[in-house]
Amino acid sequence: METESSTTSAVTFVPDPGRAQDSVSLTHAELDTRARRTAVWLAERTEPGDRVLLLYPPGVDFAAAFFGCLYAGLVAVPGPLPGRYRHERRRLAGIALDARARVLLTDRHGLKEVEKWAADEGLAGLVCHPTDTEDADPDAWRPRVRPGPDTVALLQYTSGSVGAPKGVMVRHGDLQANLDSGWHSLDVQPSHRFGGWIPLYHDMGLIGLMLPGILMGNGYVQMDPMTFLRRPHQWLQLLDTFDVNFTASPDFGYELCLRRVSDDQLADLDLSRVHVAVNSSEPIRSRTVTGFIERFGTAGFSSHALAALYGLAESTLVVTSSGVSQPPYVVPADVAALERSVLRRAAPGVPSRDLVGCGSSTGLRVRIVDPDSSEVLPVGRIGEIWVSGPSVTAGYWEQAEATKATFEAHTADGQGPFLRTGDLGGLLDGHLFVTGRRKDVLVLHGRNIxxxxxxxxxxxxxxxxxxxxxxxxxxxxxxxxxxxxxxxxxxxxxxxxxxxxxxxxxxxxxxxxxxxxxxxxxxxxxxxxxxxxxxxxxxxxxxxxxxxxxxxxxxxxxxxxxxxxxxxxxxxxxxxxx
Amino acid sequence: MTPGTTDVRTWLTERVATYLRRTPEEIDTSLPMTDYGLDSLTALAVSADIEDEFGLVLPPEITWDNPSVDGLSRIIDGLLAEAK
CATH class of the missing domain: 3.30.300.30 (ANL, C-terminal domain)
Structure with missing residues (x-):
């Protein structure tokens, strides 16, 4: 990572966007020091390639621990704090077991909660360590291994049910390819600051905001997701107060703003410096997109800034993006045709459903394929979305069968291997339109259930x-x-x-x-x-x-x-x- | 709104109805709010509103343990009386 810049903020945590003075920052130099300290602690207790669970409350410590894992040649496994839902607690225990993690990093605020959870779930061998209390000598750090493009950097557990978690193996090369193609397609500048409320165990938070903000942009600014959910206008306040130029949210976040930001709150906002606001990771609703642009346009929000994006953890993050050179592209699709798996613009007066275009590929090959015959379908037909190319990840951790079924598909005419996304969509007017999911998964408020x-x-x-x-x-x-x-x-x-x-x-x-x-x-x-x-x-x-x-x-x-x-x-x- | 002078239940019914896109008349205040589709997001919104309106910080579990409007109103009334 870049360390020459020692005075600018690499990562900032804002507990309350209404009280900017309470924010906490690490410069690039401080982040580097903290990461080396963690790496020294880890090196004494692990072998290169071991998995390390990262369960942090919102704050700057996650970033230091994440880079600490990479410095020590380890595989980071980000996850949410156990919380109070039994379902989530069991799912997390399944992840710890599947990854065979022996070390769990957190901070002193999260320690009690994770220790209780580990005891409740019978995870006896798991060592829980708060990294914000470390006193190791950062100068004792020596790289143990030189990571190559094929070295696994993290396991992203977004797929799989509680009983069968699946960790996507994201390699250093995948991250690099995704940062390069995905984000350059959104016209990212080194002066851009990244930020938002998406948690860092979510790929959109970690790979979409934190990493590009720290590595390519002018830092990353984070707020507590709960703060956003309680008072949605504080996300927009964060963008304004902290000069955040690049943010992201699933559709429901924009919808929540539409519903819950009052006229008074809107009057105080200046959103003219927001260069990119990505809408991704759940169905993108045209009503949300057009409604948000209309309502927040009065606060200076540019219609070009709202970028519809299609991606998934299995491809690191981004597959296609609508970019920032035009407003979102909405097509009234013929409903009767959709039912026959045909994607076409509805004639006037014909029942239609507005679909938002997710743009074109940012570097991957995208094919629409008949999920049963594996035949490649032409423009205007709906089928399963298949992708291949750089940033398609190495598969699921220790799941050879699931990896083969999902990552090694071939089309009827022998092209491949392709990643089967499980999502349905079609191509029209140079855009990918996502029309549904083939799997049974419910996507609610950005969560896969x-x-x-x-x-x-x-x-x-x-x-x-x-x-x-x-x-x-x-x-x-x-x-x-x-x-x-x-x-x-x-x-x-x-x-x-x-x-x-x-x-x-x-x-x-x-x-x-x-x-x-x-x-x-x-x-x-x-x-x-x-x-x-x-x-x-x-x-x-x-x-x-x-x-x-x-x-x-x-x-x-x-x-x-x-x-x-x-x-x-x-x-x-x-x-x-x- | 000042403690003791307001009808907490009326206020709460109105808030809940707004979030659930119902009219207040449609809310049976004796029924669990989950019957109307109260999810964790709405519960957070309601607890933030209670905080803003009455200056009370409710533990998040309260929304779950007392899932009718009547039950939650009684708790708020109790806390307001304590705070007097």
């Missing part, structure tokens, strides 16, 4: 459901304001209960999902045992169950639906007639 995790959680809390099957999916959310995205839970239930008792169970199930997973449920339908369809190998047919739900073909023992959801489905009378 696996339906089987929600189903398992419900079964572990409600004994009436144990040993039976469920299907969790989302409906709505295609831009129709009358039909927002809603989570629906179908589950088989054992025994004969009266309607009132079943109503209580359904209500308790909603509370369980809200508490343990943190998402609201729009509808719970309780079904007879055997009503949830499965494949011969026992896999729940979620999309088939979703189609039956939407068509009203299910005959639930009890349905507890949000009246707005019932109305959006166009059904008479709410099912709360239990």
């Amino acid at each position: 696996h339906p089987q995790d929600v189903e398992d959680e419900l079964r572990s809390h409600h004994e009436e459901l144990r040993g039976l099957h469920g299907a969790v999916f989302t409906v709505g959310g295609n831009g129709d304001p009358g039909f927002p995205e809603s989570v629906v839970v179908l589950h088989e239930i054992r025994g004969h209960w009266g309607p009132s008792r079943m109503g209580d169970i359904a209500s308790a199930m909603k509370l369980t999902v809200a508490r343990e997973i943190g998402v609201p449920v729009g509808g719970v339908l309780l079904l007879r045992p055997g009503a949830v369809h499965r494949t011969t190998s026992g896999k729940v047919k979620r999309s088939a169950m979703r189609a039956r739900y939407l068509s009203g073909a299910l005959e639930p023992l009890l349905a507890s639906e949000d009246p707005h959801l019932t109305a959006a489905l166009g059904r008479p009378g709410p099912a709360e007639a239990v």
Whole structure:
């Protein structure tokens, strides 16, 4: 990393964007010193290539620890603090075991929480160390190994359910390629400061903001994601007060600003220095994009700044980007054609759904492929998005089978290997349009939630459901304001209960999902045992169950639906007639 | 709004209704808020509003342990009475 600049801030943490004086910074020289100190501590306890968990509260210490791992020739495994959701705590334990991490780094504020979690989860051999209390001599640091482009720098655990976590192996060369192509396509200047609220265990936070800010730009400014969620205008205040030119958020962050920033708060903002605001990592809604530009244009926000981006951890981060030379490109797509997997502009008067273009490739080869026949599809057809080239990562850590299935696909005419993204999309007018996901994963507020995790959680809390099957999916959310995205839970239930008792169970199930997973449920339908369809190998047919739900073909023992959801489905009378 | 002079429940019902895009009349204040789709994001928004409005910092668990508007209002009333 660059160390010549010793006086400018490399990383800054802002506890409260309304109180700039409380911010904490490390210069490049201080960051380097701290990283060497950590590397010295680590070198005494690890072998090169060992995995190190990094579980930090928001602050400047994560950056020092991350570089410390790299200095010591180790593999960084960023993760969230365990928190209070049981689902998240178990998922994190699965990651620690899968990565076979023996050392966990945190700071003194996080130490108690991670030690309790490690004890609760039976992770006896894990050494938990707060790096902000170190006193090792930074000058004792000697590089143990020279990392090459193929040396793994970090494991990014964004895929896989609680039971089967998958760590994407991101190599030094992948990071370099992604920083070069991805971010140069967004016209990044060395004078640009990066910043935002996205946590650093998220690839968009670490690889999208922190690394380019420190390595290529004029530093990285971080705020606590909770501060943003509580008071969304403080993100925009951070951009203004700290001269942040480059920020990013999933779609819901922009949507939250639209809904929750008041006119008074808006009047105080100057967003004219924001050069890039990336919208990525969950479906990009045209209403959000156009709404944000319109509302925050009055604060100087440029329509060119909003860049729609498609990417995934398996390709390090970025695959395509719409750039900053034009406003977002929105196409009203013909709805009937979309249902036949054809992407075309709707003729006037024809039902349409606005799709936001994610631009063109930033250095990778992108193909649209029929997921069943592996044939490459032409422009205007929808299929699975396949990518290849630099910054496609080395696969999943110690998962040869999953790596082969996902990273080593070949097209029917023998091109390859390609990474299968699992996402559906098509090419039109020089843009990639993402139209859906082939996997069952629910993408909510930037989080990937696996339906089987929600189903398992419900079964572990409600004994009436144990040993039976469920299907969790989302409906709505295609831009129709009358039909927002809603989570629906179908589950088989054992025994004969009266309607009132079943109503209580359904209500308790909603509370369980809200508490343990943190998402609201729009509808719970309780079904007879055997009503949830499965494949011969026992896999729940979620999309088939979703189609039956939407068509009203299910005959639930009890349905507890949000009246707005019932109305959006166009059904008479709410099912709360239990 | 000053403690003791306001109807906390009315205020809270209005806030919750706004976030859930309902009218206050649609909210049955005795039902768990999760029945209306209260998620963790909305819970955070509500707790920030309570902080701004009443100067009370609520532990985040409260929103989960007392998931009806009535229950949460009683807690706020109690804390306000204590703070007097």
